[in-house]
Every structure is written in structure tokens, then in C-alpha cells.
Amino acid sequence: MQKEKKCLAIxxxxxxxxxxxxxxxxxxxxxxxxxxxxDCSKDNTSEIAKKAGAIVIDLVNNLGIGGGVQxxxxxxxxxxxxxxxxIDGDGQHDPKYIKEMLETMDKEKxxxxxxxxxxxxxxxxxxxxxxxxxNFISNLIKAFSGVKICDPASGYRLVDRKIIExxxxxxxxxxxxxxxxxxxxxxxxKIKEIPMKMHQREFGNSFVTPITAIWYMVKVTxxxxxxxxxxxxx
Amino acid sequence: MIYxxxxxxxxxxxxxxxxxxxNNKLLPKYSVLWIGYSxxxxxxxxxxxxxDIVAKILGVYYAPSVIFIFAILFFMFYTLHLxxxxxxxxxxxxxxxxxxxxxxxxxxxxxxxxxxxxxxx
Numbered sequence: 001m002q003k004e005k006k007c008l009a010i011x012x013x014x015x016x017x018x019x020x021x022x023x024x025x026x027x028x029x030x031x032x033x034x035x036x037x038x039d040c041s042k043d044n045t046s047e048i049a050k051k052a053g054a055i056v057i058d059l060v061n062n063l064g065i066g067g068g069v070q071x072x073x074x075x076x077x078x079x080x081x082x083x084x085x086x087i088d089g090d091g092q093h094d095p096k097y098i099k100e101m102l103e104t105m106d107k108e109k110x111x112x113x114x115x116x117x118x119x120x121x122x123x124x125x126x127x128x129x130x131x132x133x134x135n136f137i138s139n140l141i142k143a144f145s146g147v148k149i150c151d152p153a154s155g156y157r158l159v160d161r162k163i164i165e166x167x168x169x170x171x172x173x174x175x176x177x178x179x180x181x182x183x184x185x186x187x188x189x190k191i192k193e194i195p196m197k198m199h200q201r202e203f204g205n206s207f208v209t210p211i212t213a214i215w216y217m218v219k220v221t222x223x224x225x226x227x228x229x230x231x232x233x234x
Numbered sequence: 235m236i237y238x239x240x241x242x243x244x245x246x247x248x249x250x251x252x253x254x255x256x257n258n259k260l261l262p263k264y265s266v267l268w269i270g271y272s273x274x275x276x277x278x279x280x281x282x283x284x285x286d287i288v289a290k291i292l293g294v295y296y297a298p299s300v301i302f303i304f305a306i307l308f309f310m311f312y313t314l315h316l317x318x319x320x321x322x323x324x325x326x327x328x329x330x331x332x333x334x335x336x337x338x339x340x341x342x343x344x345x346x347x348x349x350x351x352x353x354x355x
Contacts, residue, residue, distance in 0.1 A: 057339045061331040071332040078336070173328070 007032040007102070008081040010072030011054070012065055013089030017043040023087070024052035026095040032085060035075055037068040045089070065155075066173035073167040084164050086157045093156040097196045101158040108192045111163050112184060114149065115156035116193035129210060133217050137178050140221065144228045145185035150193055152178040163189065175220050182227045236298055237279040244279070248272035271308060275301070 009032045013020055020036065027034045036049040040062040049056050057071060069086060076084040083102065087093045093115065101113040118134065134153065142148050155177055159167065163184065172179040185191055251268045254260035278285060278301055289297040 055339065057335050059331055059335045060338070061327065063328055063331055067328045067332065070328075071335060074332055075336055 006081060007083040007085070008072070008076045008079070009034045009085040009087050009095075009098070010069060010076070011036045011049075011087055011089045012039060012068040012072070013037065013041060013045050013049065014039045014062075015041045015043050015045060016089040016091075017041070017045045017048050019091035020045050020049050020054075020089050021052045023089055023091055023093075023095070024049055024054040027085075027087065027098070028053050030095050030098040032098060033081075035072050036089065037072050039063060039065075039068045064173060066171055066176040069176065070167060070171035073164055073171065076164045077168040081164065082161050084159055086155060086159075088155050092199050094197065094199060097156070097194065098158075100194055104192055104194050105158055105160065109190060110192040111160050111189040112181070112191045113158040114151060114154050114181070114191065114193045115196040115198075116149075116151035116154055117196065117198050119150040119193045119195045129213050133213060136217065137220055137224070140224050141178065141182045141185065144224065145182055147185040147191060149181055149185070149191060152181045156196065156198075172223065175216065175223065178220050179223050179227050182224055183230070186227070186231060237282060240279045240301070241276055244272040244275040267312065275305075278304075 009027045009030075011020070011023060011027070011034060013036050016023075024034050024036065034049075034054040036045070036054045036056045038046045038049070038056055038058045040059055046056050046058050057075065059068060059071065063071070072086070073084060083105070085098060085101070087095065097115050101115065104110065105113045134151070137152050138149055141152050153175070157177070166184075166187075167180065181191060248269050251260065251265050251272070255262055255265045282297070285300050286297050289295075289300045292300065294300055294303075
């Protein structure tokens with residue numbers, strides 16, 4: 001990887017003081033700049049991330065995942081980064097895949113590379129409901145765009161400059177990953193997946209309960225239908 | 235009797251809306267529809283005959299229901315309009331939050347570099 005200001009890792013974080021330091025340091029080791037988007041955390045996420053060597057943007061209002069990550073893409077656009085990673089601040093994503101993702105992008109001439117939990121079974125445990133939901137979304141995207149994405153909800157992605165510019169302009173706010181994957185597939189951008197092993201959460205709770213899972217499915221399905229109706233206008 | 239109540243309520247309502255605008259609690263552009271709405275209600279209440287005719291044409295047996303139908307339709311569209319306004323405002327807030335947060339970070343970097351230069355001198 002070239003040393004110049006080229007690659008930015010966008011790390012959305014909300015109350016991640018226990019895990020953020022390790023995430024920042026591990027990503028820095030891969031040669032990327034790290035931008036932590038602190039979404040109004042009530043703990044010391046911001047200070048710890050700064051000390052660890054990250055650039056930190058403290059959002060003045062809580063924006064949620066979509067608005068937060070888009071701030072990162074805007075920053076990447078303004079500061080002329082050629083590549084941007086999205087990686088969670090809770091330590092579930094292992095930064096060791098960054099190099100492989102960059103290589104895959106280069107080799108496959110892809111615009112988006114997704115770190116996928118399901119393309120190959122690497123032992124990621126998930127509940128039956130989650131598997132069912134994931135398969136449904138994946139099949140819906142395949143039906144709408146013809147592109148098979150095994151893990152469309154993965155928050156671990158690498159995108160190139162073209163996509164950075166598009167995301168800086170428009171980015172969905174609630175459940176952005178499946179929506180953007182579909183819209184980019186419809187626009188004809190190349191999406192590739194690489195298998196990755198995801199750590200189970202070390203700290204904090206995952207937000208998914210059966211009711212939120214069903215609500216998630218309904219909202220995502222609706223959002224995907226809307227994306228399909230919007231079509232693939234470039 | 236109901237028509238008189240509607241007339242009185244509409245007049246009070248129109249004054250209330252006007253008062254909100256005067257006190258800067260409601261933007262004039264949003265007041266126009268509400269005042270218009272009160273005027274329409276008043277006119278409708280004065281023209282009971284016509285309402286009866288419209289009711290007959292529409293096949294409504296109880297004439298005042300015609301007023302209710304129009305009122306419900308009005309509220310439906312106006313609520314939708316307000317949801318659109320809220321969505322627009324939401325986008326604006328998000329954009330402002332993002333731009334402001336990025337700017338704050340930039341200002342901090344600038345301040346720090348100015349301090350460093352100051353120390354060197």
C-alpha cells in the first residue's frame with residue numbers, strides 16, 4: 001500500500017470506549033488513516049480514539065449509523081482519499097483483512113469489496129432468524145439486480161473513489177448497507193466479497209431482538225423495493 | 235345548531251391562527267392554509283342549501299357528513315404535506331450536523347497548527 005494519504009478507515013462509534021483503542025491501533029498498523037465518527041457517545045470514546053492516533057469527528061447531534069458513516073464519506077471526499085473502509089468500532093471486524101480487500105479490489109477491478117461472514121463457513125455463529133433474514137435480503141437483492149451478495153448487511157466494506165463521491169452525496173440513514181449494495185449493483189458497479197472471520201462482540205449488546213429483527217426485515221424490504229423503483233440512474 | 239357552532243369555532247380558530255403568525259409562532263406560509271380552511275368552513279356553514287344539494291349528489295343522507303368528509307380529506311393531505319416538510323427539515327439537520335462537525339474538526343487542527351507555529355517563534 002502506498003504511504004501517501006490514500007486510504008481512510010471510517011469507524012462509526014457509539015459508546016465504544018472499551019474496544020475503540022484496539023480497533024484504531026490495529027487499523028493504523030495496516031497503513032490507513034483512521035477516522036472515528038463519534039456519534040454523541042456518553043463515554044470516553046472520543047478521547048481514547050484521539051490518544052490512539054485517530055482523527056475524530058464528534059458529531060454535534062446523534063445521527064445514527066447512516067448519517068454518521070456518510071460524514072466519513074464526506075470527509076474522505078473533501079480530503080481526496082482514493083479508498084475508504086468502513087469498519088465497526090466494536091471490535092467485531094478484524095483489520096487484518098484490509099490488505100486482502102485492497103488486493104481483491106485491484107485484481108478484480110471491483111468498486112466495492114465486502115468482508116463477508118457467509119461466503120465461506122468460517123464458523124460465524126448466528127441464530128436461525130438472522131440466517132433466514134440474511135438469506136431473504138440476499139435473495140431479494142439478487143432478484144432485483146442479478147447480483148449475488150452473500151452478506152449484504154456487512155458493515156465491513158472497502159469502496160473506491162467513485163463510490164466515495166456517490167456516498168458523500170446520497171446515503172441512506174437507517175439500514176444503509178443492504179440499500180447501498182443494491183443501488184450500486186443497479187448502477188452497474190462491481191461488487192466483490194471476500195470471506196472473513198468475524199469476532200463475536202466482546203463488549204456491549206447486539207441490538208437484535210425478535211421484534212426488532214422482524215421490524216428490520218420489513219423496513220429493509222421496503223427500502224430495497226424503493227431502491228429498485230428508483231432504478232439505476234448514474 | 236351545529237352550523238352555528240362550526241361558524242363560531244371557525245372564527246375563533248382563524249383569529250387564533252392570525253395571532254400565532256403575529257407572534258412569530260407560525261410561519262405565514264403555513265397559516266395561509268389554516269385561515270383558508272376556516273373561511274371554507276364558514277362559507278360552507280352559511281350555505282346549508284348547497285351542502286344539501288352536494289349531499290344528495292354524493293348520495294349522503296346526513297348533510298353535515300359532507301363537511302366532515304371534506305375536513306378529513308383536508309387533514310389527510312395536510313398531514314402528508316407536514317410529513318414532507320418534516321422529512322426535508324430532517325435532511326437539512328443531518329447535512330448541517332455533518333458539515334458543522336467536519337468544520338469543527340478542521341478548526342481544531344488549524345488552531346493546533348497555529349499554536350505550534352506560535353511556540354516555534
